[in-house]
Amino acid sequence: MKRYFTIPVAILACAAVMTSCGGDDDRPVKKDFTVTVTSEGNGSVETSPAEANEGEVVILTANPNEGYVFSSWVVTSGNVELEKVTDNPAAFSMPAGNVAVQAKFIKVRIFKDAVYHEGVGAWIAPQEDPYTLENFQQAYANLSANDLTRSSEFSVIKNLTATHYAIKIFPKNEDEQWEIELTEDVEVSYIPFTYIGLTEKEAEKIEPTSRASEMPVFPESNPYVVTDNEIEQTVDSIPAEENISQVMPILYAVWPVNKPLPEHIEYEKDYDVFLPFDDGQTRSTTALSENSLRLLENEAIRLALGYVSPSVMPAVTRAETVLRGEFNTWDALTALRIPVPRIKVKFHLGSNIVETDADENGNFSINAGTIPADASWEVIFQSPKWKVTRENTTIPKNFFQGNVYQQDFWSNPATEVQPSVQLTDATIINALNYYYYQPHHLSRWDVPGGIRVIAHNDSNSGYNGLFTYTSGNSCYITIFRNNTVNRNVLAGTVLHELGHFIQFKERGGYSNMKSVDKLLQESFASYVGWYLTGEYYKDMGYYNTDEDDISGQGRQTWRKTRTGAIGYYSPLFVDLVDSYNQASYLGSTFNNDDVKNLHYSVIMKIAKESADWESCKSILRAESGLTSQELDAFLEPYEYWYKN
Ligand SMILES: [Zn+2]
Secondary structure (H helix, E strand, O other): OHHHOOHHHHHHHHHHHHHHOOOOOOOOOOOOEEEEEEEOOOEEEEEEOOEEOOOOEEEEEEEEOOOEEEEEEEEEEOOOOOOOOOOOOEEEEOOOOOEEEEEEEEEOOOOOOOEEEOOOOEEEEEOOOOOEHHHHHHHHHHHHHOOOOOOHHHHOOOOOOOOEEEEEEOOOOHHHHHHHHOOOOOEEEOOOOOEEEOOHHHHHOOOOOOOOOOOOOOOOOOOOEEEEOOOEEEEEOOOOOOOEEEEOOOEEEEEEOOOOOOOOOOEEEEEEEOOOEEOOEEOOOOOOOHHHHHHHHHHHHHHHHOOOOOOOOOOOOOOOOEEEEEOEEEEOOOOEEEEOOOOEEEEEEOOEEEEEEOOOOOEEEEEOOOOOOOOEEEEEOEOOOEEEEEOOEOOOEEOOOOOOOOOEOOOOHHHOOOOOHHHHHHHHHHHHHHHHHOOOOOOOOOOOOOEEEEEOOOOOOOOOEEEEEOOOOOEEEEEOOOOOOOHHHHHHHHHHHHHHHHHHHHOOOHHHHHOOOHHHHHHHHHHHHHHHHHHHHHHOOOOOOOOOOOOOOOOOOOEOOOOOOOOOOOOHHHHHHOOOOHHHHHOOOEOOOOOOOOOHHHHHHHHHHOOOHHHHHHHHHHHOOOOHHHHHHHHHHHHHHHHO
16 A cells, blocks of 8 residues: 555645645635535545635545555545555546545455566466365365255255366467367366466555565476577567577366367376356256255355354355456557457456457456356457467466456556556557458468467567568567557557568468568568558548658668668658659758659568568569669669668
8 A cells, every 4th residue: 555655745735734734814715615525335445635725735534444445536526636546645626616525445465475477467366266076076075964955955965077187288389279269168277277367456455474475386387498490580679589489388277077188199187077057057067956956066166165164054146147258459640549459358266267358449347156256257258360478478468357447457547648558558459359350451461260369568679560471371470568658669569560470471481481582571571561560540430641651661761872771661662652752841861752652462462472682673663664764763872771
């Protein structure tokens, strides 16, 4: 809580005191408006002052009772928007009208061994897996032994048998990893089933331990490391790294007992699992009714989470609850909330995993009839077309929990100037979605299982993006955290790397891509970044002009003089299409470019067929429709660059 005492609040508070003491006498002065602050329960509240004039600073303070922590403020009336509803104390400027605010408190849970996991970007706490067969058998015995059930079914002992196996899979390479992830009926987690990612709210309730800043020691790690010595990188800004190594993750899978195990992939059977429901449908083979299965599940979760069983079991009331939400992100350029569609949403409590996909508008709903309130959400950035992972890990991020409707999961315009990792991911996802799903002129290529995109946390690397491809013709994209303040430039970077991907696929992979002149590679990628980012924003109703290249990819300041030239990142292909003449805007040291509206198929032909400057020029001579005089004038600055 201490972190909420920010310096600006303290300064404002002093100013307010000075003002109120500045009166001519000591009589209390009647102020114009009132501040009413109430508690929802489990804590007390204060406001200072309780009456205020317009513009005066008001400070709200919440004091939780033992065993509770402050959760948030809710403005119940008045024209006030708190900068951060979770701040305590919270300060606001008094509007011209009365204000009423209520404080909410939540119960403290103590996760003794919770640790912050850098790779996951979340707090992780160990817990028992409630869904082990053994735990369910114990729950069944408990319910049968005492007369706590409402069902005669429990008066007869039935045998519970496994519905699934919890297995650990050790993929040797990405192909094996993808094969498992894409196997039907098999749910995969990257966190051991005995660990659970805590939500942000839960993390606030953690009692700090000495281990808080350590990496959690997961029980084991995959011995397999993928190293490719024949790797080739198209690095945007710095020289290529020599070798890339990647530790393969362990996949924790819930495997149906009646499905043949993956014999050609290394795995280890951990324990038997009993899963009574599948997305609300009964899936166990017992003859127990749905009500009894829910009763059983309640008891099993209680046992595993260490809750004390009540002397009388409560009625089963958690029937069908549908959690709904919408993923969106804030785009500063358009000042719009942009949906983040087609994300896989995963619920995970022990080995019980329920998944759903956000639709094309970013909406999702999930049947949470059996999901306890203490469990957490995870989001997996995955679709058949692509998969966004975090740096050096494929562990999904911890997410959000609760009954939320049209909740803004992702962003807050007030904090937009400091984008979070989540926001970065959302923009990356939207740019990828645009390439794969929205109408445009470029070829759409797939990689079986989807192209891997690494959202890299490093912002000091000096580069923005990487396209990596190997002699085995596999490839992936890395996006660094530079330029993430400007979502448009970030989208431009993602689409630039996809430009390399398009050329790589057009040319049939590694050997033909490797031979392509760098200027042609980067100019084509810059064209794709420029063109697709423009289309992406046009879709949102934002039209950028040629002189205002929102993508950062047009490279229009590329000079014909050596001074200030930015090397390979030339506007060669953009210049053939756009109607921007650098010389008329920027002066005579820039390219004088009167060429415009070249058909994109000519650019694609060059990208696909020409590997060097001479063959590029031949295609332009044959296909551009320009006279040789026009073409020579257009190419002059590029010729100059080549000669110098
Ligand atoms: Zn590039």
